[in-house]
Amino acid sequence: MSAVADSPVHSSSSDDFAAFLDTELGASSPDSSPVKEAENEDELESVRIKRRKIESIEETEGSTSEGIIKQNLEASVDVDVCAHPGSFGSMCIRCGQKLDGESGVTFGYIHKGLRLHDEEISRLRNTDMKSLLCRRKLYFVLDLDHTLLNSTHLSHLSPEESHLFNRTDSLQDVSKGSLFKLEHMHMMTKLRPFVRSFLKEASEMFEMYIYTMGDRPYALEMAKLLDPRGEYFNAKVISRDDGTQKHQKGLDVVLGQESAVLILDDTEHAWMKHKDNLILMERYHFFASSCRQFGFNCKSLAELGNDEDETDGALAKILKVLKKVHCKFFDKRQEDLVDRDVRQVLSSVRSEVLGGCVIVFSRIFHGALPSLRKMAEQLGATCLTELDPSVTHVVGTDVGTEKSRWAVKENKFLVHPRWIEAANFFWEKQPEENFIIKTKQ
Numbered sequence: 001m002s003a004v005a006d007s008p009v010h011s012s013s014s015d016d017f018a019a020f021l022d023t024e025l026g027a028s029s030p031d032s033s034p035v036k037e038a039e040n041e042d043e044l045e046s047v048r049i050k051r052r053k054i055e056s057i058e059e060t061e062g063s064t065s066e067g068i069i070k071q072n073l074e075a076s077v078d079v080d081v082c083a084h085p086g087s088f089g090s091m092c093i094r095c096g097q098k099l100d101g102e103s104g105v106t107f108g109y110i111h112k113g114l115r116l117h118d119e120e121i122s123r124l125r126n127t128d129m130k131s132l133l134c135r136r137k138l139y140f141v142l143d144l145d146h147t148l149l150n151s152t153h154l155s156h157l158s159p160e161e162s163h164l165f166n167r168t169d170s171l172q173d174v175s176k177g178s179l180f181k182l183e184h185m186h187m188m189t190k191l192r193p194f195v196r197s198f199l200k201e202a203s204e205m206f207e208m209y210i211y212t213m214g215d216r217p218y219a220l221e222m223a224k225l226l227d228p229r230g231e232y233f234n235a236k237v238i239s240r241d242d243g244t245q246k247h248q249k250g251l252d253v254v255l256g257q258e259s260a261v262l263i264l265d266d267t268e269h270a271w272m273k274h275k276d277n278l279i280l281m282e283r284y285h286f287f288a289s290s291c292r293q294f295g296f297n298c299k300s301l302a303e304l305g306n307d308e309d310e311t312d313g314a315l316a317k318i319l320k321v322l323k324k325v326h327c328k329f330f331d332k333r334q335e336d337l338v339d340r341d342v343r344q345v346l347s348s349v350r351s352e353v354l355g356g357c358v359i360v361f362s363r364i365f366h367g368a369l370p371s372l373r374k375m376a377e378q379l380g381a382t383c384l385t386e387l388d389p390s391v392t393h394v395v396g397t398d399v400g401t402e403k404s405r406w407a408v409k410e411n412k413f414l415v416h417p418r419w420i421e422a423a424n425f426f427w428e429k430q431p432e433e434n435f436i437i438k439t440k441q
Helices: 013-025 041-054 064-072 118-134 159-166 195-203 216-226 288-293 314-329 342-350 369-378 402-409 418-426
Strands: 086-088 114-116 138-142 149-153 179-182 187-191 206-211 261-265 278-280 358-362 382-384 393-396 413-415
Touching: 114 118, 138 314, 149 216, 149 288, 187 216, 195 206, 195 216, 195 314, 206 216, 206 261, 261 314, 261 342, 314 342, 314 418, 358 369, 358 402, 369 382, 369 418, 393 402, 393 418, 402 413
Parallel strands: 138 206, 138 261, 261 278, 358 382, 358 393, 393 413
Antiparallel strands: 086 114, 149 187, 179 187
C-alpha cells in the first residue's frame, strides 16, 4: 500500500484519487501500475472485470473522498459506452479497455502512468471546488527553493560555513529541527524561519501543493522535512518531471480551478501564464552558494551567523497577506462564492500597498523603467511623468537631477527604486527613511 492511501477524508481530488487508485488496483507502491500487471489478455480482462465490480462500492455520506470516487464510477458497466475519462498507459481507468493514442494531461505525481482527459479534469475541479468552498478553503501552490528553504551541495559550503556541520539537527524527528545534513543526497538544507508555523496556519485556509523545478526525489525529500506527518501535502508534490512545459510551471497539472489558486514563488518568469495568481517571494539566501548563484557579492546568512527574523521575516509578512486575501474572499455573502475570483481579490489587496502615493521617476535606466512603473501602479501608486504639487515621492538614484533637487527643496521623499521593490515583496509600504538617497555634502 502506498503512503498516499492515508489521505484524510476531507482532502483534495488528487489525494482522493491517489488513495482510491492504490486501494482498488492493489498497488504496492506509487510506482505500481495495472498496465504492467496485465501482461496478457487474460490478465487484462481480469482488470476490466475488477473495474466493473468497483461500481458496487457503497457511498459513505459526508466524505469528499467517497463522493469523488462515486462520481468516478457512475458510468455504465457497458465498456462500449464508457467515456474513458483517463488511462494508465493505454488502458482506460474506468472500464479497462485498451485505448489508441494519448490525450489529456499526465498526473504522474498522483499515480505513476495516470493520464486524465480534459473533460474529467474539468469535472474533478468543479466537484472539488464546491467541496473546498463549503469548508472555506482555497488552493495554495508553494515553491521550495529560496521560498520555503535553501539547499546546497556539501562540497559547495564555504570555509566560513564549516561550523554548520556541528549544528545540524537530527533526522529522527525532523519536526523539531531546521538544519539538516542529507548524506545520501550529499546535501545540506536549511528551512526558512517561521516555515512550520506558516504551513500550519496556511493549511487552515488552503489545500496546499508543492511545485518545484527540482527533480522528484528531491521534491519528496524536501516534503518529508517540511511535512513529516503528511498533514499538508500528501500526494500533492509536483516536480519538474510532472510539468507539461520545459522550464515553466503551469496550473494545468493542479486539480484546482485557476480562479481559486494562489501561488507563492521567488521566480516570476516561471509562471508566465499565471502572473495574476502569483505572490512573489523575497529569495532566501542562507548559503553562500545561493548568493553566488544570483550574482550577489556578499556574505551569506550562514557566514554571518545570522538568519531571518522568526516573527517579522518574509514568511510572517506573507501569512498576513494570505489571511487578508482569504478574509476578503470569504466575506459575509456566501451565495456567489463559486463565481468569485481570488485573482481579483489579490489584485485588490496589492493595490492598497502604495495607495495615495504619487510618484515621479528620475533618471531610471530605460530598460528598468517600464517594469518599475508597472510594479508601482499595481501596488496602487499614481505615476506621473512631470512634477506637480501632488507628487509625494521622487524615485531615482542620482541626487543631482532636476527632479531630485526639486524633491529636496519641496520637502518630498527622494527614494531609491528599492523602496518600490521592497513594498512589492513585503506587501506593505516601507519606511522611506530606509531608502532615502543622501544629498552630497
